[in-house]
Amino acid sequence: MSYDNELYQQVILDHNRNPKNFREIKNATHHCHGINPLCGDDMTVYMEVDSEQGVIRDISFVGTGCAISKASSSMMTAYLKGRSLEESRVIFDEFHKMVLGELDPEKQEHHLGKLKLFRGIRDYPSRTKCASLAWHTMIGALDKKTEEISTE
């Protein structure tokens, strides 16, 4: 018997155990609080944005959630650090489409790099929001949303 499924790959389990950028940024230029009311996942994304250059200098998160949401947050922060705001929005869009099954990274062009391992989520509709919470919250931070971001 094995758990060789697309949902819980080793990389995801590793990020769940030792999430990257799991900390607060003291003088964050942007931050946002996101919740998934259906399962109680709760997180805050912090960003330090260089608005002159249009670049994310630092990005981090804190909060509670399942392995999928933790790994997704961890990998998102690692992937976006140093990227331009423009790029980040494109990647958000592609990630979102991929987990909904609207973009197949095996067949279509994309900028998702290793984030494509979240492709399997599309077969588990009840879990897609776990993977996308961090991303919605990141966009909420960029858009300077003051109210809570909710997946519902």
Added chain:
Amino acid sequence: MPDSNTGLATKSALDIEKVRQDFPVLSQTVHGKPLVYLDNAATTHKPQCVIERVREFDAEQYGTVRRGSYKMSEQATLLYEEARQKVADFVGAPDRKEIVFTSGTTQAINLVAYSYGRKFVNAGDEIIISNIEHHANIVPWQVLCEEKGARLRVIPVNDDGELIMEEYEKLLNEKTRLVAVNHISNALGTINPVKEIIRKGHDAGAKVLIDGAQSSPHMKIDVKDLDCDFYTFSGHKMYAPSGIGGVYGKMDLWESMGPYVTGGDMILQVTLEKTTYAKPPARFEAGTPPITQVIGLGTAIDYITEIGLDNIFEYEMSLLDYATRLLGEIDGLRIIGNAREKASIISFVLDVAHPHDVSSMLDQDGIAVRGGHHCAQPTMIRFGVPATTRASMAFYNKYEELDALAESIRKVIKLFS
């Protein structure tokens, strides 16, 4: 039968293998593994006799009820009322007219909150619920209190998930109009001392509603002996179709109440100026009811009555003991809810994995459990967890399935550690 090293008594009045053959769904496989269905607190599966009866009724006997004066309708009405009698007998109601059909417990509680609450609860009055209720037994009362300027008060629970009865007594006073508590908590499995709750509520002059969604399928109910004023239930948790349930209420209360939903079938007479209402239960059953589902409910009641609620309870208790011991032996697993009086529901959390990961992982082994807050967020908050994984057992479950559950949980822990 459990393996010999469990030391558990295996005598049971139930022939489990035979019982399992009554439920077609149990022979399914999921992800290539035999289905282990442990989400019975959410909804139960149907025995062949219910599936067949519903098919037969629709094919041969279906008709509108309480309306047509032709054979099909009269026959359907007869069967419909016969099912109401079965429900009455099942819960020990003296008169079948004290049973009102609703779509389930949620609608049943809303009906009482609306028809009884709107009429008899006023500003300054108090309603008591407990800390371990399903949202269906919280929100309707919150809405009512807000509307009326009444106050919602909450019986606290101890760390084992038992209601603190001394605190309940302190909450009761001359302003208490209603007490609404569940018989069995769907999130923790606690069996509440409802008879005592009802007696004390009555002593304070309050009416008492028992949310029986989790007790009606698992233990013998006698509303007369309990002396509750209302008792609600859901068919889909008692091996019947979804979309049907109901509420028992004392006749004098029903008679004192106005309608909830209005329209056809609940009237005595309608002129364009004024309407007079029909007698209970029709007053509370406006519109065409879920006729086929009612028939299915009657058959489900026949089925579990024949198996025997006492036999069911006894066997499910042995499943609970067995599962509690198995899971209790797992390092890094904590059971939430250790009431002395408990039904066959086990909620737990793991140190290393979130409940949603646990349920997704167990699903890979064909095991259906629920991960989440179980529509009981105040319960989760009380125990300081965002969610739990819940295994809830029915009389068609067997010891081997609990072995599979424990083994699968151990694998999750290993993988996530």
